[in-house]
Amino acid sequence: MKKVAIIGAGISGLYFANLLQKNQKYNFKIFEAKKNFKLSSGYGIQLSVNSIKLLNEIGFQNIEAQEVYFPKRVNFYDAKFLKKICDIDISKFNYENNRYTTLKRSTLLKFLLKNIPKDKIFHDRELKKIDYNDKLILTFSNSFKDEFDYLLVADGVFSKSKSIIFKKKIFPKYFDSIALRGNIKSLECSDISIYLGSNFHFVVYPLNQNNEYNFISVIRKNLKKEEVIDKNYFKNNELLKSLVNEISSKTSFDFKYKLENLKCFPIFISEKFDKPKIKNLFFAGDALYSIPPSFAQGAAQSIEASKEVYEEIENHTNNYYQKRYTKIKSVNSRSMLNHFAFHLSNPLTIIIRNFFLKFLTKNKRFLEYYLGKIYKN
Numbered sequence: 001m002k003k004v005a006i007i008g009a010g011i012s013g014l015y016f017a018n019l020l021q022k023n024q025k026y027n028f029k030i031f032e033a034k035k036n037f038k039l040s041s042g043y044g045i046q047l048s049v050n051s052i053k054l055l056n057e058i059g060f061q062n063i064e065a066q067e068v069y070f071p072k073r074v075n076f077y078d079a080k081f082l083k084k085i086c087d088i089d090i091s092k093f094n095y096e097n098n099r100y101t102t103l104k105r106s107t108l109l110k111f112l113l114k115n116i117p118k119d120k121i122f123h124d125r126e127l128k129k130i131d132y133n134d135k136l137i138l139t140f141s142n143s144f145k146d147e148f149d150y151l152l153v154a155d156g157v158f159s160k161s162k163s164i165i166f167k168k169k170i171f172p173k174y175f176d177s178i179a180l181r182g183n184i185k186s187l188e189c190s191d192i193s194i195y196l197g198s199n200f201h202f203v204v205y206p207l208n209q210n211n212e213y214n215f216i217s218v219i220r221k222n223l224k225k226e227e228v229i230d231k232n233y234f235k236n237n238e239l240l241k242s243l244v245n246e247i248s249s250k251t252s253f254d255f256k257y258k259l260e261n262l263k264c265f266p267i268f269i270s271e272k273f274d275k276p277k278i279k280n281l282f283f284a285g286d287a288l289y290s291i292p293p294s295f296a297q298g299a300a301q302s303i304e305a306s307k308e309v310y311e312e313i314e315n316h317t318n319n320y321y322q323k324r325y326t327k328i329k330s331v332n333s334r335s336m337l338n339h340f341a342f343h344l345s346n347p348l349t350i351i352i353r354n355f356f357l358k359f360l361t362k363n364k365r366f367l368e369y370y371l372g373k374i375y376k377n
Contacts, residue, residue: 001024001025001026001027002025002026002027002149002150002313003026003027003028003029003146003147003148003149003150004020004026004027004028004029004148004149004150004151004152004313005028005029005031005136005138005146005148005150005151005152006028006029006030006031006151006152006154007031007127007151007152007153007154007155007161008030008031008032008033008153008154008155008156008159008161008285008287009030009032009034009037009121010109010154010155010156010285010302011105011108011109011112011285011299011302011303012152012154012284012285012287012302012303012305012306013030013152013154013155013284013285013306014030014109014112014113014116015054015055015058015112015302015303015306015307016152016154016284016306016309016310017030017112017116017120018058018112018115018116019057019058019306019307019310020310021115021116021117022058023314028120029120029121029122029146029148030116030120030121030122031122031125031126031127031138031140032121032122032123032124032125033124033125033126033155033160034123034124035123035124036123037109037113041104041105041106041261042104042106042183042207042212042214042261043104043105043106043181043182043183043214043216043261044102044103044104044105044205044207044214044216045102045103045104045105045108045298045299046100046101046102046192046205046296046299047100047101047102047103047108047299047300047303048090048093048100048296048297048300048374048375049093049094049095049098049099049100049375049376050300050304050374050375050376051299051300051303051304052097052098052099052100052101053098054303054304054307055303056097056098058115059115060111061097063107063111065209066208066209066210067103067104067107067208067209068101068102068103068107068208068209069101069102069103069205069206069207069208069209070091070094070099070100070101070102071090071100071102071190071191071192071205071206072089072090072091072100072190072191073087073088073089073090073091073191073192074087074088074090074191074192074193074194075087075191075192075193075194076194076196076357076361077193077194077195077196078195078196078354079195079196079197079200079201079202079250079251079252079253080197080198080250080251080252081252082195082251082252082253085196085354085357085358086354086357086358086361086362087191087361088361088367088371090192090371092367093371093372093375093376102192102205102206102207102214103207103208104207104208104212105299107208108299122140122144124141124142125140125141125142125144126140126141126160127139127140127160127161127164128140128141128164129164130151130164130165130278132278132279135147135148135149136148136149136150136151136278136280136281138151149280150280150281150282150313151280151281151282152282152283152284152306152309153165153281153282153283153284153287154283154284154285154287154302154306155287156285156286156287157172157268157270157286157287157290158171158172158268159283159286159287161287162274162283162287165276165278165281166274166276170274172268172269172270172271172290173268173269173270173271174223174228174266174267174268175266175267175268175269175292176220176221176222176223177218177219177220177221177266177267177292177339178218178219178221178223178234178243178264178265178266178267179216179217179218179219179264179265179266179267179293180202180216180217180218180219180240180243180244180247180262180263180264181214181215181216181217181262181263181264182215182216182259182260182261182262182263183207183212183213183214183215183259183260183261184204184213184214184215184255184258184259184260185213185258185260186258187204187213187258189204189205189206189213190206191205192204192205193205194342195251195253196342196343196344196350197247197250197251197343198250198343198344198345199219199220199343199345200217200218200219200220200246200247200250200343201217201218201294201342201343202215202216202217202218202247202251202253203215203216203217215255215259216293217243217247218267218293218294218339218342218343219243219246219247220343223266228266234263234264234265234266239264240262240263240264243264244256244259244262267292267293268290269290269291269292270286270288270289270290270291273288273289273325273328275321275325280313282309282312282320284302284305284306284309285301285302285305285306286298286302288305288324288328289324289328289332291328291331291332291335292332292335292336292338292339293335294335294336294338294339294342295331295334295335295338295374297331297335297374301327301328301331304327305324308320308323308324327374330373330374331374334370334374341353341357
């Protein structure tokens with residue numbers, strides 16, 4: 001029986017654990033730096049059909065119907081005047097039980113945790129050292145030490161494990177943008193709606209069948225280095241108020257007094273694709289490469305990556321990082337383009353953007369290339 005270590009109990013790590021749990025050839029342990037799980041958050045995520053197909057392999061199609069939502073369209077609006085620009089029928093990419101899905105992140109995590117024995121998860125364990133002979137010898141905080149045949153590192157964009165493995169400080173790049181997220185009440189919304197403004201955009205969509213809705217805005221913001229790394233800066237209520245006021249002054253959308261559970265945080269992205277030299281060591285999710293959120297593929301790519309690692313181990317191949325690099329390159333370029341297009345501020349370029357949006361969103365060949373190429377594994 002092969003021993004597998006998983007660092008990080010997020011979406012990527014837990015999905016990978018579910019695949020291993022179904023296969024008696026593997027004995028795995030999950031190491032999580034946090035002391036406990038925080039599953040109360042009502043913030044949402046979008047899962048395109050490429051990830052739903054993989055989740056269905058571990059029973060996601062049987063999740064309680066009330067807990068998820070299946071939007072059919074993505075609607076684009078001018079944020080200032082609320083005039084609709086165009087829409088995309090994303091249901092055209094659905095097939096069988098694989099449907100574009102929105103839900104609470106906590107709902108997905110609860111599903112992923114359901115089939116994982118509690119004694120497989122070790123909290124308050126942070127990687128301190130890694131040695132390698134024929135096995136991967138891992139030393140964690142609390143003097144916990146063990147050896148493994150395989151290691152998946154999935155501890156997020158600020159992966160401390162990554163710096164230890166590469167023996168140098170690796171820190172992501174601030175993307176000159178802040179995300180403002182929360183829940184929005186008293187809303188009539190049956191699909192995903194994206195509102196494009198000057199140097200900002202915001203997205204609203206249903207989280208489930210219980211009239212709960214997600215709100216997230218991305219705002220261009222140049223910050224000083226000391227502000228970016230100061231966690232308390234983003235917990236300041238005055239900053240939250242100023243961001244809400246900034247957006248609400250530039251849109252006719254009446255949300256100022258409808259937002260709940262608001263939080264803001266800086267957006268970080270990876271600067272380079274790092275491939276380790278150690279055999280049988282894999283990075284996945286944001287620990288591998290963090291992309292901008294403007295293409296809604298973060299969770300989906302984390303799930304895809306974990307599936308590819310599992311297949312690499314099962315089939316004894318050696319092409320995971322090449323496959324991941326190719327896919328990440330495609331997703332990242334689309335995310336970067338979306339971020340640029342969503343935040344235009346010059347009136348003339350906005351007119352040109354809207355013209356192309358109207359044309360391209362009705363062009364089947366373009367949609368098949370831009371979305372279909374990513375949604376079809």
